[in-house]
Amino acid sequence: MPANLPPAYFEAENRYREAKTPAEGIAALEEMLAIMPKHKGTDKLKADLRRRISKLKSKQQGKKKTGRRDSSHKIEREGVGQIVLIGPPNVGKSALVAALTNADPQVADFPHSTWKATPGMMYFEDIQIQLIDTPPIGKEYTEPWLVDMARQSDMILVVVDVQTDPLRQLDEAVSFLKEHKVAALRLAHLYEGKGIWTFLPFLVVANKNDDPAIEENVEIFRSLLEDDWPLVSVSAKNGRNLDALKQTLFTSLEVIRVYTKAPGKEPDLSAPFVLKRGSKLEDLASKIHKDFLEKLKYARVWGRHVYDGQMVQRDHVLQDGDVVELHL
Ligand SMILES: Nc1nc2c(ncn2[C@@H]2O[C@H](COP(=O)(O)OP(=O)(O)O)[C@@H](O)[C@H]2O)c(=O)[nH]1
Ligand SMILES: [Mg+2]
Incomplete structure:
Protein backbone atom coordinates (compact mmCIF):
# COMPACT_ATOMS: atom_id res chain seq x y z
CA MET A 1 0.00 0.00 0.00
CA PRO A 2 1.50 3.38 -1.01
CA ALA A 3 2.31 5.36 2.11
CA ASN A 4 1.24 8.75 0.81
CA LEU A 5 -2.51 8.32 0.75
CA PRO A 6 -4.32 11.36 2.17
CA PRO A 7 -6.60 11.05 5.24
CA ALA A 8 -9.70 11.60 3.07
CA TYR A 9 -8.89 8.30 1.37
CA PHE A 10 -9.15 6.41 4.65
CA GLU A 11 -12.36 8.19 5.52
CA ALA A 12 -13.86 7.04 2.22
CA GLU A 13 -12.52 3.56 2.87
CA ASN A 14 -14.33 3.50 6.22
CA ARG A 15 -17.52 4.54 4.49
CA TYR A 16 -16.98 1.72 2.00
CA ARG A 17 -16.62 -0.80 4.83
CA GLU A 18 -19.74 0.47 6.50
CA ALA A 19 -21.80 0.72 3.31
CA LYS A 20 -25.18 -0.94 3.72
CA THR A 21 -26.15 -0.90 0.05
CA PRO A 22 -24.21 -1.43 -3.20
CA ALA A 23 -24.93 2.22 -4.09
CA GLU A 24 -23.23 3.48 -0.94
CA GLY A 25 -20.32 1.13 -1.55
CA ILE A 26 -19.91 2.33 -5.14
CA ALA A 27 -19.98 5.99 -4.09
CA ALA A 28 -17.26 5.42 -1.50
CA LEU A 29 -15.07 3.40 -3.87
CA GLU A 30 -15.36 6.06 -6.57
CA GLU A 31 -14.30 8.65 -4.05
CA MET A 32 -11.28 6.55 -3.08
CA LEU A 33 -10.38 6.23 -6.75
CA ALA A 34 -10.65 9.98 -7.30
CA ILE A 35 -8.53 10.81 -4.25
CA MET A 36 -5.79 8.33 -5.12
CA PRO A 37 -2.56 10.10 -6.18
CA LYS A 38 -1.59 9.33 -9.76
CA HIS A 39 1.70 7.49 -10.05
CA LYS A 40 2.96 4.05 -10.88
CA GLY A 41 2.83 2.80 -7.31
CA THR A 42 -0.94 3.12 -7.18
CA ASP A 43 -1.78 1.31 -10.43
CA LYS A 44 -2.50 -2.01 -8.76
CA LEU A 45 -4.65 -0.43 -6.09
CA LYS A 46 -6.62 1.50 -8.69
CA ALA A 47 -7.24 -1.65 -10.70
CA ASP A 48 -8.45 -3.34 -7.55
CA LEU A 49 -10.86 -0.49 -6.77
CA ARG A 50 -12.24 -0.56 -10.32
CA ARG A 51 -12.80 -4.29 -10.05
CA ARG A 52 -14.70 -3.83 -6.79
CA ILE A 53 -16.81 -1.07 -8.33
CA SER A 54 -17.83 -3.16 -11.31
CA LYS A 55 -18.64 -6.09 -9.04
CA LEU A 56 -20.92 -3.92 -6.93
CA LYS A 57 -22.53 -2.44 -10.03
CA SER A 58 -23.44 -5.86 -11.36
CA LYS A 59 -24.80 -6.75 -7.94
CA GLN A 60 -26.88 -3.59 -7.98
CA GLN A 61 -28.29 -4.41 -11.41
CA GLY A 62 -29.06 -7.96 -10.35
CA LYS A 63 -31.00 -6.52 -7.46
CA LYS A 64 -32.98 -4.18 -9.67
CA LYS A 65 -34.26 -7.06 -11.73
CA THR A 66 -35.87 -8.70 -8.74
CA GLY A 67 -36.84 -5.37 -7.27
CA ARG A 68 -40.50 -5.78 -7.96
CA ARG A 69 -40.77 -8.96 -5.98
CA ASP A 70 -38.65 -7.66 -3.11
CA SER A 71 -40.38 -4.32 -2.79
CA SER A 72 -43.60 -5.94 -1.61
CA HIS A 73 -41.66 -6.97 1.49
CA LYS A 74 -40.02 -3.65 2.07
CA ILE A 75 -41.25 -2.01 5.23
CA GLU A 76 -41.20 1.76 5.45
CA ARG A 77 -39.01 2.96 8.25
CA GLU A 78 -40.86 4.71 11.06
CA GLY A 79 -39.75 5.99 14.44
CA VAL A 80 -36.16 6.40 15.56
CA GLY A 81 -34.97 2.92 14.62
CA GLN A 82 -35.96 -0.27 12.85
CA ILE A 83 -35.33 -3.56 14.63
CA VAL A 84 -35.89 -6.98 13.06
CA LEU A 85 -36.69 -10.07 15.15
CA ILE A 86 -35.09 -13.24 13.84
CA GLY A 87 -35.27 -16.77 15.11
CA PRO A 88 -36.50 -20.33 14.67
CA PRO A 89 -40.23 -21.18 14.81
CA ASN A 90 -42.22 -21.08 18.04
CA VAL A 91 -39.78 -19.10 20.19
CA GLY A 92 -42.26 -16.23 20.62
CA LYS A 93 -41.24 -13.63 18.04
CA SER A 94 -44.85 -12.81 17.24
CA ALA A 95 -45.78 -12.85 20.93
CA LEU A 96 -42.99 -10.34 21.64
CA VAL A 97 -44.06 -7.96 18.88
CA ALA A 98 -47.64 -8.28 20.13
CA ALA A 99 -46.57 -7.55 23.71
CA LEU A 100 -44.25 -4.64 22.91
CA THR A 101 -46.03 -2.81 20.09
CA ASN A 102 -49.40 -1.73 18.77
CA ALA A 103 -49.31 -4.55 16.19
CA ASP A 104 -51.22 -7.75 16.53
CA PRO A 105 -49.43 -10.54 14.68
CA GLN A 106 -50.77 -14.05 14.97
CA VAL A 107 -49.35 -16.00 17.92
CA ALA A 108 -49.80 -19.74 17.61
CA ASP A 109 -48.59 -22.94 19.17
CA PHE A 110 -47.76 -24.46 15.81
CA PRO A 111 -44.65 -23.59 13.82
CA HIS A 112 -44.72 -21.42 10.69
CA SER A 113 -47.82 -19.52 11.74
CA THR A 114 -46.08 -16.31 10.62
CA TRP A 115 -45.44 -16.08 6.88
CA LYS A 116 -45.06 -12.36 6.34
CA ALA A 117 -43.26 -9.52 8.05
CA THR A 118 -45.40 -7.42 10.39
CA PRO A 119 -44.15 -4.09 11.69
CA GLY A 120 -45.31 -2.57 14.96
CA MET A 121 -44.42 0.59 16.83
CA MET A 122 -43.03 0.31 20.35
CA TYR A 123 -43.32 3.33 22.60
CA PHE A 124 -40.33 4.13 24.75
CA GLU A 125 -40.87 7.23 26.87
CA ASP A 126 -41.37 10.00 24.28
CA ILE A 127 -40.20 8.21 21.14
CA GLN A 128 -41.19 5.22 19.05
CA ILE A 129 -39.10 2.34 17.78
CA GLN A 130 -40.21 0.05 14.97
CA LEU A 131 -40.09 -3.72 15.58
CA ILE A 132 -40.63 -6.18 12.75
CA ASP A 133 -42.00 -9.68 13.31
CA THR A 134 -40.77 -12.12 10.66
CA PRO A 135 -41.31 -15.69 9.51
CA PRO A 136 -39.00 -18.24 11.09
CA ILE A 137 -35.59 -19.18 9.79
CA GLY A 138 -34.97 -22.88 9.53
CA LYS A 139 -33.27 -25.68 7.74
CA GLU A 140 -36.13 -26.45 5.39
CA TYR A 141 -37.14 -23.07 4.12
CA THR A 142 -36.46 -19.44 4.82
CA GLU A 143 -38.11 -16.54 3.02
CA PRO A 144 -35.51 -15.16 0.57
CA TRP A 145 -36.28 -11.51 1.36
CA LEU A 146 -35.73 -11.95 5.06
CA VAL A 147 -31.99 -11.33 4.97
CA ASP A 148 -32.39 -8.15 2.93
CA MET A 149 -34.85 -6.87 5.48
CA ALA A 150 -32.36 -7.63 8.25
CA ARG A 151 -29.53 -5.92 6.34
CA GLN A 152 -31.53 -2.74 5.97
CA SER A 153 -32.48 -2.59 9.63
CA ASP A 154 -30.66 -0.86 12.48
CA MET A 155 -30.45 -3.84 14.75
CA ILE A 156 -31.19 -7.55 14.98
CA LEU A 157 -32.93 -9.29 17.85
CA VAL A 158 -32.17 -12.97 17.84
CA VAL A 159 -35.06 -14.55 19.72
CA VAL A 160 -34.68 -17.95 21.38
CA ASP A 161 -36.80 -20.06 23.73
CA VAL A 162 -34.88 -20.38 26.97
CA GLN A 163 -36.87 -23.50 27.84
CA THR A 164 -35.95 -25.40 24.66
CA ASP A 165 -32.26 -25.67 23.75
CA PRO A 166 -31.60 -21.94 23.32
CA LEU A 167 -27.92 -22.48 22.53
CA ARG A 168 -28.71 -24.52 19.44
CA GLN A 169 -31.35 -22.00 18.38
CA LEU A 170 -28.94 -19.11 18.73
CA ASP A 171 -26.29 -20.97 16.82
CA GLU A 172 -28.75 -21.71 14.03
CA ALA A 173 -29.79 -18.09 13.71
CA VAL A 174 -26.25 -16.72 13.84
CA SER A 175 -24.98 -19.28 11.31
CA PHE A 176 -27.87 -18.53 9.00
CA LEU A 177 -27.08 -14.81 9.05
CA LYS A 178 -23.38 -15.51 8.67
CA GLU A 179 -24.04 -17.54 5.53
CA HIS A 180 -25.60 -14.38 4.14
CA LYS A 181 -22.74 -12.18 5.32
CA VAL A 182 -24.58 -10.51 8.13
CA ALA A 183 -22.79 -10.48 11.48
CA ALA A 184 -22.64 -8.71 14.80
CA LEU A 185 -20.94 -5.35 14.77
CA ARG A 186 -18.93 -6.31 17.85
CA LEU A 187 -17.36 -9.17 15.90
CA ALA A 188 -16.64 -7.19 12.72
CA HIS A 189 -12.87 -7.56 13.22
CA LEU A 190 -13.21 -11.31 12.63
CA TYR A 191 -14.45 -10.77 9.08
CA GLU A 192 -12.14 -8.04 7.90
CA GLY A 193 -11.00 -8.48 4.32
CA LYS A 194 -13.38 -11.39 3.70
CA GLY A 195 -15.73 -9.70 1.26
CA ILE A 196 -18.57 -7.30 1.83
CA TRP A 197 -20.39 -7.81 5.09
CA THR A 198 -23.21 -6.08 6.85
CA PHE A 199 -22.48 -5.51 10.52
CA LEU A 200 -25.28 -4.62 12.90
CA PRO A 201 -25.82 -4.48 16.63
CA PHE A 202 -27.21 -7.82 17.82
CA LEU A 203 -29.13 -8.57 20.98
CA VAL A 204 -30.12 -12.05 22.11
CA VAL A 205 -33.58 -12.24 23.67
CA ALA A 206 -34.16 -15.39 25.71
CA ASN A 207 -37.95 -15.58 25.77
CA LYS A 208 -40.28 -17.74 27.87
CA ASN A 209 -38.53 -16.83 31.12
CA ASP A 210 -41.96 -16.85 32.75
CA ASP A 211 -41.03 -17.11 36.43
CA PRO A 212 -38.07 -17.32 38.83
CA ALA A 213 -37.96 -21.12 38.46
CA ILE A 214 -36.68 -20.59 34.93
CA GLU A 215 -33.82 -18.28 35.93
CA GLU A 216 -31.64 -21.36 36.26
CA ASN A 217 -32.11 -22.11 32.55
CA VAL A 218 -31.13 -18.54 31.79
CA GLU A 219 -27.98 -18.81 33.89
CA ILE A 220 -26.94 -22.05 32.23
CA PHE A 221 -27.57 -20.53 28.81
CA ARG A 222 -25.59 -17.44 29.75
CA SER A 223 -22.65 -19.48 31.01
CA LEU A 224 -22.52 -21.49 27.79
CA LEU A 225 -22.54 -18.43 25.56
CA GLU A 226 -19.33 -17.73 23.73
CA ASP A 227 -18.43 -14.35 22.25
CA ASP A 228 -20.11 -12.49 25.16
CA TRP A 229 -23.45 -12.05 23.42
CA PRO A 230 -25.49 -9.29 25.03
CA LEU A 231 -28.53 -11.04 26.44
CA VAL A 232 -31.86 -10.03 27.89
CA SER A 233 -34.22 -12.62 29.24
CA VAL A 234 -37.96 -11.93 29.17
CA SER A 235 -41.43 -13.40 29.10
CA ALA A 236 -43.68 -12.20 26.30
CA LYS A 237 -46.45 -14.13 27.98
CA ASN A 238 -46.53 -12.29 31.29
CA GLY A 239 -44.40 -9.24 30.61
CA ARG A 240 -41.43 -10.17 32.81
CA ASN A 241 -38.41 -7.91 32.08
CA LEU A 242 -40.05 -6.30 29.06
CA ASP A 243 -39.28 -2.85 30.48
CA ALA A 244 -35.61 -3.76 30.74
CA LEU A 245 -35.73 -4.99 27.15
CA LYS A 246 -37.23 -1.70 25.96
CA GLN A 247 -34.52 0.25 27.75
CA THR A 248 -31.82 -1.98 26.23
CA LEU A 249 -33.25 -1.55 22.73
CA PHE A 250 -33.20 2.20 23.10
CA THR A 251 -29.63 2.19 24.42
CA SER A 252 -28.45 -0.14 21.66
CA LEU A 253 -29.74 2.16 18.94
CA GLU A 254 -27.19 4.73 20.15
N1 LIG B 1 -44.62 -19.91 28.28
C1 LIG B 1 -44.48 -19.00 27.34
N2 LIG B 1 -44.99 -19.23 26.11
C2 LIG B 1 -44.84 -18.28 25.16
C3 LIG B 1 -44.14 -17.07 25.42
N3 LIG B 1 -44.13 -16.36 24.27
C4 LIG B 1 -44.79 -17.08 23.35
N4 LIG B 1 -45.21 -18.25 23.88
C5 LIG B 1 -45.98 -19.32 23.22
O1 LIG B 1 -45.13 -19.93 22.26
C6 LIG B 1 -45.87 -20.30 21.09
C7 LIG B 1 -45.24 -19.64 19.87
O2 LIG B 1 -45.37 -18.25 19.95
P1 LIG B 1 -45.24 -17.34 18.66
O3 LIG B 1 -45.18 -15.94 19.11
O4 LIG B 1 -46.27 -17.68 17.64
O5 LIG B 1 -43.79 -17.82 18.15
P2 LIG B 1 -43.04 -17.45 16.79
O6 LIG B 1 -43.21 -18.60 15.89
O7 LIG B 1 -41.60 -17.28 17.19
O8 LIG B 1 -43.64 -16.19 16.26
C8 LIG B 1 -47.31 -19.84 21.36
O9 LIG B 1 -48.03 -20.93 21.82
C9 LIG B 1 -47.16 -18.79 22.43
O10 LIG B 1 -48.29 -18.67 23.24
C10 LIG B 1 -43.62 -16.87 26.75
O11 LIG B 1 -43.00 -15.85 27.07
N5 LIG B 1 -43.82 -17.86 27.64
MG1 LIG C 1 -44.55 -15.90 14.50
Missing part, protein backbone atom coordinates in the same frame (compact mmCIF):
# COMPACT_ATOMS: atom_id res chain seq x y z
CA VAL A 255 -29.36 7.76 19.69
CA ILE A 256 -29.98 10.78 21.90
CA ARG A 257 -33.04 12.98 22.34
CA VAL A 258 -32.57 16.71 22.37
CA TYR A 259 -35.25 19.32 23.06
CA THR A 260 -35.17 22.89 21.84
CA LYS A 261 -36.37 26.11 23.41
CA ALA A 262 -36.60 29.72 22.36
CA PRO A 263 -34.93 32.34 24.60
CA GLY A 264 -37.20 33.25 27.52
CA LYS A 265 -39.64 30.46 26.71
CA GLU A 266 -40.30 26.99 28.06
CA PRO A 267 -38.75 24.10 26.12
CA ASP A 268 -40.86 22.07 23.71
CA LEU A 269 -40.79 18.67 25.41
CA SER A 270 -43.38 17.10 23.14
CA ALA A 271 -41.18 16.18 20.22
CA PRO A 272 -37.46 15.62 20.68
CA PHE A 273 -34.93 15.86 17.89
CA VAL A 274 -33.29 12.48 17.63
CA LEU A 275 -29.59 12.42 16.79
CA LYS A 276 -26.84 9.82 16.72
CA ARG A 277 -24.97 9.50 19.98
CA GLY A 278 -21.87 11.70 19.82
CA SER A 279 -23.65 14.40 17.79
CA LYS A 280 -22.53 17.98 18.27
CA LEU A 281 -24.40 21.23 18.58
CA GLU A 282 -23.77 21.91 14.89
CA ASP A 283 -25.41 18.59 13.95
CA LEU A 284 -28.55 19.67 15.77
CA ALA A 285 -28.47 23.07 14.04
CA SER A 286 -28.24 21.56 10.57
CA LYS A 287 -31.00 19.09 11.39
CA ILE A 288 -33.36 21.92 12.34
CA HIS A 289 -32.67 24.04 9.28
CA LYS A 290 -29.87 24.16 6.75
CA ASP A 291 -29.41 27.91 7.28
CA PHE A 292 -28.98 27.40 11.01
CA LEU A 293 -25.66 25.68 10.54
CA GLU A 294 -24.20 28.80 8.99
CA LYS A 295 -25.89 31.29 11.28
CA LEU A 296 -25.29 29.50 14.55
CA LYS A 297 -23.24 31.57 17.02
CA TYR A 298 -23.54 29.56 20.22
CA ALA A 299 -26.14 27.86 22.38
CA ARG A 300 -27.20 27.55 25.98
CA VAL A 301 -27.74 24.02 27.26
CA TRP A 302 -29.63 22.56 30.22
CA GLY A 303 -29.00 18.92 31.06
CA ARG A 304 -27.31 16.37 33.25
CA HIS A 305 -23.78 17.04 32.03
CA VAL A 306 -23.78 20.83 32.02
CA TYR A 307 -24.71 23.51 34.50
CA ASP A 308 -28.03 25.21 33.84
CA GLY A 309 -27.89 27.43 30.80
CA GLN A 310 -24.23 26.69 30.11
CA MET A 311 -22.93 28.46 27.03
CA VAL A 312 -21.50 26.03 24.48
CA GLN A 313 -19.92 26.23 21.03
CA ARG A 314 -20.55 24.35 17.77
CA ASP A 315 -18.38 21.38 18.61
CA HIS A 316 -20.06 20.73 21.97
CA VAL A 317 -21.18 17.10 22.18
CA LEU A 318 -24.85 16.82 23.17
CA GLN A 319 -26.30 14.27 25.60
CA ASP A 320 -29.63 12.45 25.79
CA GLY A 321 -32.20 14.73 27.41
CA ASP A 322 -30.42 18.03 26.77
CA VAL A 323 -32.50 21.18 26.31
CA VAL A 324 -30.87 23.52 23.82
CA GLU A 325 -31.45 27.21 23.14
CA LEU A 326 -29.84 28.15 19.85
CA HIS A 327 -28.50 31.66 19.33
CA LEU A 328 -28.16 32.70 15.70
